[in-house]
Amino acid sequence: MTNIELLSSLKGGLIVSCQAYPGEILFGSDIMTKMALEAKSGGAVGIRANSPEDIAEIKSQTGMPVIGIWKTKYPDSSIYITPTLKEAEAVAAAGADIVALDATSRTRPGQESLADIVDSLRSRYGVMLMADVSNVQEGIEAEKMGFDIVSTTLSGYTPYSRELDGPDLELITELTAALSVPVFAEGRIHTPDQATHCLGLGAYSVVVGSAITRPQTITKRFVDEIRNPAVSGLA
Numbered sequence: 001m002t003n004i005e006l007l008s009s010l011k012g013g014l015i016v017s018c019q020a021y022p023g024e025i026l027f028g029s030d031i032m033t034k035m036a037l038e039a040k041s042g043g044a045v046g047i048r049a050n051s052p053e054d055i056a057e058i059k060s061q062t063g064m065p066v067i068g069i070w071k072t073k074y075p076d077s078s079i080y081i082t083p084t085l086k087e088a089e090a091v092a093a094a095g096a097d098i099v100a101l102d103a104t105s106r107t108r109p110g111q112e113s114l115a116d117i118v119d120s121l122r123s124r125y126g127v128m129l130m131a132d133v134s135n136v137q138e139g140i141e142a143e144k145m146g147f148d149i150v151s152t153t154l155s156g157y158t159p160y161s162r163e164l165d166g167p168d169l170e171l172i173t174e175l176t177a178a179l180s181v182p183v184f185a186e187g188r189i190h191t192p193d194q195a196t197h198c199l200g201l202g203a204y205s206v207v208v209g210s211a212i213t214r215p216q217t218i219t220k221r222f223v224d225e226i227r228n229p230a231v232s233g234l235a
């Protein structure tokens with residue numbers, strides 16, 4: 001499949017993010033692959049996965065398009081989604097179709113430049129590149145750098161971006177107006193209505209994680225709502 005064919009297979013569809021942190025009960029490539037297979041059965045068009053192990057296993061078992069990341073923390077930067085060229089190359093080598101990287105304006109580990117990372121990946125791999133951004137300016141810069149896709153992933157996760165309970169609808173609108181590359185809606189999409197709304201605003205695809213693959217988060221939302229006296233009628 002060419003990159004253009006791959007991208008068009010994602011258009012208007014749901015991409016499910018299958019991730020668990022070390023220490024969580026669902027952590028491990030076997031369980032994340034089962035999550036991905038369930039997502040496939042439900043009609044997802046792609047999977048977002050973390051770490052070379054999960055990416056390789058999910059790719060081989062599902063055959064679906066995979067957006068790969070590798071969350072790694074460094075002491076000299078708050079960037080953790082595929083922060084350096086090293087993680088990005090490992091994600092590409094593991095078989096990801098799209099490599100997603102933090103493309104915020106924050107300082108990267110070792111003061112590496114995002115433009116240099118993009119150039120190195122371009123010269124060695126045929127993968128598409130997705131920029132995880134937190135505001136419209138970062139999306140504009142990412143398109144100029146040559147990213148193929150821009151996603152709203154990091155809105156609410158940088159000190160200077162909007163903090164919201166749901167998806168950043170304003171950012172989707174701003175990015176779709178400002179960019180010619182596809183804009184993916186990602187982050188805090190809790191319901192099918194919200195996902196449909198994002199697509200209606202011009203998002204190319206929607207990426208949903210916690211609301212589908214994090215049972216503890218889903219449970220907590222129910223529990224918090226039930227215990228909220230204003231809602232439960234017990235006030």
Ligand SMILES: CC(=O)N[C@H](C=O)[C@@H](O)[C@H](O)[C@H](O)COP(=O)(O)O
Pocket residue numbers: 017019048069081153154157186187188189207208209210211
């Ligand atoms: C900010 C950050 O680290 N986002 C991560 C990116 O891969 C994931 O932890 C999210 O689950 C993913 O973006 C999907 O978002 P949500 O789980 O809200 O549907």
